[in-house]
Amino acid sequence: MDLLKFQIIAFVPLLLCIPLAHGWGIDGHLIICRIAQSRLSRAANNAVSQLLPAYASDDLGSVCSWADRVRFRYHWSAPLHYIDTPDDLCTYQYKRDCKDADGIADRCVAGAINNYTNQLLTYGNGKSASQYNFTEALLFLSHFIGDIHQPLHVGFSSDRGANTIDVHWYRRKTVLHHVWDSNIIETAEKRFYDSNVDELIDTLQKNITTVWSTQAKAWAACSKTTCPDIYASEGIKAACDWAYKGVSEDSILEDDYFLSRIPVVNLRLAQGGVRLAATLNRIFG
Template sequence: MEFRNFHKIAFITLLFCVPFAYGWGIDGHLIICRLAQLRLSETAAEAVSQLLPAYANNDLGSVCSWADRVKFRYHWSSPLHYIDTPDNVCTYEYNRDCKDEDGIQDRCVAGAINNYTTQLLSYGKANSASQYNLTEALLFLSHFIGDIHQPLHVGFTSDRGANTIDVRWYRRKEVLHHVWDNNIIETAEQRFYDSNVDELIDALQKNITTVWSKQAKAWEACSKTACPDVYASEGIKAACDWAYKGVKEGSVLQDNYFLSRRPVVNLRLAQGGVRLAATLNRIFR
C-alpha cells in the first residue's frame, strides 16, 4: 500500500510554510516521542539519529508534530490521522473501519502505521534511498503511533471523533476532541508541574520504570512489527468509557471530569511512548 508520492515533495521547505494544527497537541506528541527515544536500543537509536533531519539535533520529540504541520500541503495525509467507527458500537474492526470518507480501504491511522512500518523496514537496503523518503516515514510513523493512542482519534463517525461536540472546559469554550488533544494535558501541567512539560515527562518515565514496569512489558508485546489494531481497539473502548461518557452538547467539564480522566490520558501517553520505542526497536534490529 502506498499513499501518493509524498516522498517526491521537498521535505525541508514544508516545515515552515504551513498553518499549525495538532493531534494530541504539541506537548502530547512531544511527550510520546521523548519517552520513546529513552527506550531505544543502540541499533534503533543510531538509525533514528541517521534519519532525523540535522536541525532536530537528534531530538525526535522536536519533530513529532511535523505530520500535523504538513497535512495542509499533503492533503492526501489528512485521513491518516484517525479512524471513524460506528456510533455507539464501541468496537473497532480494521476491514470495517479503516477507510477514508470516499471508502478507500487502508486509509486510516492504523493503515498508515502499517504502511510506514513497511517502508522503514527497507532501511539499509540498496533500493531504499530511491524508493522511499525514510525521514518522512519515521516522522509519520512516530506521529501516527501517538495519534492512535488518543482515544478520540478512534471516535464516532457522526461527530468526527467528538470534533462537533461543543463543551466548556471550565470557562473556556472548546470541542470535546480538543479537550483530549490539549486541555487535559495543559491543565495537568499548570496544576501539577509548574507548566513544565519536562517535569511531566520525568514523572511518566518514572512510572513506566516503577509502578508500570510489568505492564510496560505487556504493552510492548506484538506478534508482528507493528500492532495498530490492538491500540485502536483500546482507543475506542477508552473513548466510550471515559471521553464520551457523561458528556453531551454544552456540558461544562471541570474538576470531576479532569481529575477522573487525567489518569487515562497519562496511561495512553505512556503506552504510546513505550509502543513507539518497541516498534522502532523491532524495525531497526
C-alpha cells in the same frame, strides 16, 4: 498510484510550516516521542539519529508534530490521522473501519502505521533508497503511533471523533476532541508540574519503570513489527468509557471530569511512548 504509498519528493522543513494543532497537541506528541527515544536500542537510536533532519538536533520529540503541520500541504495525508467507527458500537474492526471518506481501504491511522512501518523495514536496502523518503516515514510513523493512542482519534463517525461536540473546559469554549488533544494535558502541567512539560515526562518515565513496569512489558509486546489494531481497539474503548461518557452538547467540564480523566491520558501517553520505542527497536534491530 496508492495514495497511502505516495512518494514525497522533498522533505518540508518544520520551521517553514504554519503550526496547527491536530491529534495530541504539541506537548502530547513531544511527550510520546521523548519517552520513546529514551527507550531505543543502540541500533534503533543510531538509525533515528541518521534519519532525523539536522535542525532537530537529535531530538525526535522536536519534530513529532511535523505530520500535523504538513497535512494541508500534503492533502492526501489528512485521513491518515484517525479512524471513524460506527456510532455507539464501541468496537473497532480494521476491514470495516480503516477507510477514508471515499471508501478507499487502508486509509486510516492504523493503515498508515502499517505502511510506514513496512517502508522503514526496507531502510538500508539499496534498492529502496530512491523509492521512499525514510526521514518522512520516520516522522509519520512516530506521529501516527501517538495519534492512535489519543482515544478520540478512534471515535464516532457522526461527530468526527468529537470534533463537533461543543463543550466548555472550565470557562473556555472548545470542542471535546480538543479537550483530549490538549486541554487535559495543559491543565495537568499548570496544576501539577509548574507548566513544565519536562517534569511531566520525568514522572511518566518513572512510572513506566516502577508502578507500570509489569504492564509496560505487555504494552511493548507484539507478534508482528507493530500492532495498531490492538492500540485502536483500546482507543475506542477508552473513548466510550471515558471521553464521551457523561458529555453532551454544551457540557461544562471541570474538576470532576479532569481529575477522573487525567489518569487515562497519562496511561495512553505512556503506552504510546513504550510502543513507539518497541516498534522502532523491532524495525531497526
